[in-house]
Amino acid sequence: MNWFNNSIAFVIIYMVVLFCVLPIGVKTAEEAGEAKLPGQADSAPVNPRLGFKFLLAFAISVVLFGIYYVVGYYDLLGLRDLFTGGA
Numbered sequence: 001m002n003w004f005n006n007s008i009a010f011v012i013i014y015m016v017v018l019f020c021v022l023p024i025g026v027k028t029a030e031e032a033g034e035a036k037l038p039g040q041a042d043s044a045p046v047n048p049r050l051g052f053k054f055l056l057a058f059a060i061s062v063v064l065f066g067i068y069y070v071v072g073y074y075d076l077l078g079l080r081d082l083f084t085g086g087a
Contacts, residue, residue, distance in 0.1 A: 001072050010065045017064065018057040025049065
């Protein structure tokens with residue numbers, strides 16, 4: 001496991017977590033009881049709180065990557081034996 005593989009794994013984990021976190025707490029103007037602006041899409045969120053969601057996704061990704069790294073570093077699943085034929 002070198003730094004390049006780890007960085008790619010972290011980016012993939014981060015993007016998956018980010019797309020899972022994005023829809024949390026989103027309300028449209030109709031659900032929030034506010035008036036829509038002219039030309040605004042019906043599904044546009046009122047307050048998406050993107051900064052908070054980026055930080056939340058980063059924190060969750062750090063924890064998940066830590067688990068990934070420990071499992072890979074200590075070979076806890078025994079995948080090395082599986083792919084090398086047990087030798």
